[in-house]
Amino acid sequence: MNRTLPLAAVFAAVLAAGAAAGASESVMRGVSDPRQARVDYMLKCQGCHRPDGGGDDQSNPPMKHIVAQFLGEPGGREFLVRVPGVSTVDLDNVRLANLVNWTLYTFDAAHMPADFRPYTPEEIGQLRRQPLRLERAEMRARLVAGFTQEKAGTHTP
DSSP, X not given: OXXXXXXXXXXXXXXXXXXXXXXXXXXXXXXXXXXXXHHHHHHHTHHHHOTTSOOOSSSSOOOTTTGGGGGGSTTHHHHHHHSHHHHTSSSOHHHHHHHHHHHHHHHHGGGOOTTOOOOOHHHHHHHTTSOOOTTHHHHHHHHHHHHHXXXXXXXOO
């Protein structure tokens, strides 16, 4: 039996998958290492927010199809880094910026603003020095109401 053909097919499939992954990663501005971001998400976030970013709508809000909408609300960009699970995670600012940017693209690419300015390690460092505590839930509700109203066309200036 000729084993060269099956090995060649496997090698070609791996190359094709790598090329496809590289193509999708290239549009993730601010994500320097998508594989590291995925591992960091699995280790630091998915226990509460679930592998698909679906959360539980109680104490672990969903990110899937919603997280990038925060970027369009006043204070929303800052909120995403100041929430306790993000601001206090034991990652350095470089890895956290990579993770936050990856999370936005991975779980809510449809709502990513065309003019998205990726989080930088410097911005992450500044924002996480002021973590949200008890006000987190109220602030999240206000921000979500803002983009919910925009969808319905009832947002007031």
